[in-house]
Amino acid sequence: MSADVLNRPETHKGTGAQKPPQTRGWPLIVVSLVIGLATHGWNMFRYPLYLTDEGIYMEQAWSVLREAKLSPYTYFYDHAPFGWLTIAGWVAILPGGFNAFGNAINTGRVLMLIVHLVSVFLLYEIIRRFTGSKAGAFLAAFVFNVSPLGVYYQRQVLLDNLMMLWILLGLYLLARKDGRIVTVMGAGLCFGLALVTKENALFILPGCAYLLHRAIKSQPNRRFGVSFWWFAALAPVVGYLLFAQIKNELFPQNFNFNLAAATPGDHVSLLYTVWWQLHRNSNSSNGLSFTTLLQASWLFKDRYLLIAGTAVTVLGLFAGRRNKRLRGPMLACALMGVGYGFYLTRSALLDFYIAPMVPLFALNLGMFFGWLTRRTKPAGAAVLVACLLVPVVVMPGGFMVKYNTKGELEFSDAYRLPLTRLQEQQVAWIKANVPPDAKLIIDDDIWVALHDNDPPYKNAHPHYKATSDPDVRDKVFASSWQNVDYVVMSNKMRDALERGGETWIIEAIDQHGETVWQATRGDVSLQIIKIGGTS
Amino acid sequence: MEQLVLTILTLISLVLTVQAAHALYLMIYTWDRPEAGDRARVPDRRATPALSFTAILPARHEEEVIQHTIARAASADYPPHLVQILVVCSADDVGTIEQAQAQVNRLRAMGRTNVEVVVFDDGPINKPHGLNTALRYATNDVVAIFDAEDEVQPQLFDIVNTIMSEEDVGCVQAGVQLMNFQSNWYSTFNVLEYFFWFRSRLHYHAKNGAIPLGGNTVFFKRTLIERLGGWDESNLTEDADIGLRLSSMGEKVRVVYDDRYVTKEETPPTLQSFIKQRTRWCQGFMQTLGKGTWKLMPTRRQRFLAWYTLAFPHVQAMLGVYLPVALLSAFVLTVPVPIAMLSWLPVLMLGAHFVMSVVGLYEFTGAHGLKATPGTVVKMAITWFPYQMVLSYAAARALWRQVKGERNWEKTAHVGAHRTAAETAELTNVG
Incomplete structure (x- = not known):
């Protein structure tokens, strides 16, 4: 017997009884993408209103391309710049530049549409690969596509959406389980890019790190995998710190971190800004509290996803303990949701900070459904998905339609209003x-x-x-x-x-x-x- | 002028980054590609011994270790009538000849008549000449090369017999591993270089058909080596040269690595001997590059890989100058931010190299039942840069010798640091 036909090390094998199906379910992916294209693309230039923050990121991308700077004003490290560098890259390849789709924010919104569609594919694949449930994957993708909360915020040019794309790409790479170090390293790099797109990704780190541990613990190359996941994740962050140091803007003047002072000294400082952000709370003038936004905005937009998402995330912390294959990914996804939820409840918030919760809730929903229907036949799971989705889609006040003031049925604002x-x-x-x-x-x-x-x-x-x-x-x-x-x-x-x-x-x-x-x-x-x- | 300096700085940074990334990838190739790792494994089931072996042990001033090595080779788990052992010495090396002959006599007293000492009195006095001399006395199907200080694994002949019997290969390179990773300040990195080279990088070379072979634990079908005309006696790395000559002939080389069956060796005992050894290797690569065997390879990919490997000592020599200058300029030179960021990319690669080395240390010690401590890692962190400087110095020294035309063989001393006292006592008294 030659070495070539020896048993391979157990790098690809799950430890549970059920294996993910070999087929991806391309028809379901295509349907998901078409739904995403319709719900996020239809009327996206007209609704919602162009947001201040959308304008900020577009003007900073403008500054990158027109002035070779990170901001037309003094860049004070309020956010890491990779998000608008990405936007600048997108604009740079368009023949019409910032006006390719009418105006700058529209051009940014087209990028967000692409980001959403890629995220739909990644979300679907992550759940299918971890749970083996195409029904669960489709359910998550569908909710991600039609949730009014998602449609509202994921149309907007927000760093949060780009951040979640990198997070999902990193999870997808881990879900591939191809046993390769470069794949794990790529997942780490994705997480690092998420961090330098928006620092809030830090709150998703515990879940990601746990998933990394579970995903590769049986691989013979796990030492390299874990080390290079962390190395690749830290590399962009170190690059960001280095950028500040090169500009002599890493530390405040005289290392003075006194927040009572109006400024960090004679120059801006990355670490001073971080210190300031860590001490922000909802009593400050820079944001609102979790409960205010929950009651005044988020529940009004989509109570179904928020309630169901919270429930499955909490259940995901405890469910599936005996299922060796699903336990790790489920707990990891739940930890991601809990981690980001913790951030939302502790910080001074803006309305759109909820955006990352939409894919995280959808992810947990799909994972939980996959676990719940692990012994159900595919047809049964499909019927269950239909039973869950049809009411919220067709029901007035649900995801898609509502009654207007005249008592007539019409599409929700997102698909109609030309704001x-x-x-x-x-x-x-x-x-x-x-x-x-x-x-x-x-x-x-x-x-x-x-x-x-x-x-x-x-x-x-x-x-x-x-x-x-x-x-x-x-x-x-x-x-x-x-x-x-x-x-x-x-x-x-x-x-x-x-x-x-x-x-x-x-x-x-x-x-x-x-x-x-x-x-x-x-x-x-x-x-x-x-x-x-x-x- | 400033523009030119910035352009050069940018280009150097990019080239170094790409080169380093590629080199790093080769270090983890078999870990990264499970199928490559599988291909490298030793067959679990063994074929019936059929091929006969001639093991050549070139030795010069190896009085301290040669008896043990002969004993180890003679105690292989393979039918003795299928094994011939030839110890090759030059006539002026009386001490080694005496020690070797004494061991041969002991073995003969035990009825083992398959070990001989071959003595040559013509020049040049170097390893390839010794090998060519011994080749004339070789009578068996397969010629195996071992170094005088090698800890030959008893099952190696059995393994190679299986591979050559069942696979269409005329050459097998088995693993060689330095073991004494805590002997001195540079031994950890030296050990790891071997570990990554034999455990990973050589497999990439073999797969792509451009392989500089190692100097020992390498097996050739005798007809093949005779067809090649033996080893190049003017080359300081005759092993790398013959590997590339094989590759240019289109011959497949099977690299086999299993932690259990590696040939154990030791790092050079002193920094001076380490530098001399490394100088010889670098100069040998330079010689082989100049010889142009690599140009005869059939595909562009093979030619590039061979050229890239052989040319690396030149790069390493230049790195010795570049690294300190780059570090200094990072703190002194004022350049635009994007270029400054770009110029730090090679530093990131160096960081990756260090991480890889630390992980490699734990892989190595785990595989061989040894123990790495955090103290070892701290020592690595302290000695990493000096080690790179030593390598660069050796490469620069090789370049200097090459330019001056100095081609003499600088012998590496061996003291048996990779052997335990028990092993030494047990095997020296074999017979």
């Missing part, structure tokens, strides 16, 4: 009526539209920069209404000004402002206020 038209009209009015050298205080959602213009509105700056960035506050506006020509109000910008204590801008509006343009639709209201016109 962003107001923002386009606002930009069009500025371009038609405001000279390019005017000094504007704006919100970030229209930043690229004004700066990527010919000629550009070089003096259009976001309101929080006009308050907090010395380069803008002191050199452009000098904190005086007399140096402002217009304030362009996005929806609920007034709330943000008040929350942020941006009093000089509020006074400029209230005491010296005159509304020259206004558009309202439902509870969305935009304005352009000319400053100095009344004095």
Whole structure:
């Protein structure tokens, strides 16, 4: 007998009785992708409103491509830059650049659609490979596709969505179980890229690390696998620290971490920003509390996913103890959900911070369903999936349809409302009526539209920069209404000004402002206020 | 001018990163590719002994270890009538000849007549000449090469008999492993180099048909080695040269590695002897590169792999200059941030190399029933950079010797540090 025909080491074998099926179930994948394309693609340029943060990431991507900088303003390490570097890479390959799909945020949203579709495939495959249940995989992909919470936030250009793509890709690589070190290393690199896309990935680390341990513990090359997972995960983080050190911005001036000071010294500092972020809480002006957002926003958008997702995540911590094959992946996925949930309950939040919970809940849902139906025939599992999904899809007030004020059945807002038209009209009015050298205080959602213009509105700056960035506050506006020509109000910008204590801008509006343009639709209201016109 | 410097810096960083990444991958090749690991394994079932072996033991100034090695080779688990052992010495090496002959006499007294001492008195006095001399006395089907300090595994002949009988190969390279990883400050890295080379990298070379063979525990069908015309006596790494000559002939080489059946060796006992050994290897690669055998290989991939391997000592010599300069410039030179980031990529690769070495240490000690301690890892962290500098110095020294035309053989001393006292006592008295 030659060595070539010897038994291979047990690198690929599961330890349970049931093995994942050999077929992927391509029809189900295609159906999932088509559903994702429809739910996330339909009306995505019109709904939801362009968000401030979408504008921030697009303007930073703009700065990467046009100025070879990480931000048009002082980059103070509020987020690691890999997310908008990715966006910049996406824009760079498009013939039309930032306007390839009408405007910058639309162009970013197309990337988010692609990210979503890739995530759907990864989610499906992760669950199928771990549980062997195509029904469970389809269920998760379907929920991920149609959840109103998901549709709302995953259409938006958010770092969270890019972060979750890397997390899912890393999980997928571990789920492949091909016994190779480079695959495990790739999974580690994905996690590292998730970390430098958005640092919140750190809260998913315990689950990922546990999964790594369980996935490769029977491999003969596990020592290399584990070591290089960590090495590859840390490499991007070290690169980020190195970047700050090269710019002499790793430590604050004189190593002064005193948060009572307004700034970390004469230069920004990565570690100071991290220190500041660690001490943020929901009482600060930079965000809202978990309970506020849960009641005011998230439950309103999608209570089904939040309730079911929480339930299966908690159950996943305890279920399947006797199932050696499923126990590890189930517990790992539950730990990821719990880890991120812990972050949500402890931090000062913005509305969209919930976005990563959508795929995490879907993941846990699929894993739990796979475990629950492990002895059920595929047809039975399919019927069960249909029984679960049909009601929430067709039921008014569910995932897809609702009654309007006239009692008529119609599609949910996400597939119908043309909200962003107001923002386009606002930009069009500025371009038609405001000279390019005017000094504007704006919100970030229209930043690229004004700066990527010919000629550009070089003096259009976001309101929080006009308050907090010395380069803008002191050199452009000098904190005086007399140096402002217009304030362009996005929806609920007034709330943000008040929350942020941006009093000089509020006074400029209230005491010296005159509304020259206004558009309202439902509870969305935009304005352009000319400053100095009344004095 | 500044632009030119930045461009060169960028290019060097990129080339070093790619080269390092590739070299690192070769270090873990068999761990990464389960099927490659399978191909490397020793057959579980053994064929009936059919092939006869001639084991050649070239020895020079090996008085301290030669008796043990002869005894070990003679006690192989293989029918004695199918084994011929030839100890080769030059006539001026009286001490080794005496020791070898004494052991041969002891064996003969026991009725083992298959061991002979071959003495040559012509030049050059080096290993390939000794091998060619012994080859003339070889009578068996397969010629096996061992070094004088080798701890030959008793089952090796049986294993190679199985492989050659059942697979279409004319050459088998079995594993060689330095064992004394805690003898001195450089021994850990030296041991690990062997571990990664024989456990992983050689398999990649064999698969791709461009293999610089090791100097011992290598088996050739006698007809094959005769067809090749024996070893190149002017080459300082006749083993690498003959491997590439085999590859250029299209001959398959089977690399077999199993922790249980490696030939155990020792690291050179002093830093000076280590540098001399490494200088010889580097210079031998340089010679082989200049000789151009690699150009005769049939495919571009093979040629590139052989060229890349043989040219590495040149790179290593330059690294000796580049590394300190790069480290210094990282703190002194002011360059644009992206270029500064890029120039740190090779450092990242060095970090990966260190991680790989530490994991390799635990793999090695685990496989051989030894114990690595955190202290060993700390020692590795401290000695890692000096070790790289020593390697670069040896490569630079080789380059210097090559340029000056100095081609003499700098012999490596052996003291038997890889052997336990019990083993030595037991086997020296065989017979």
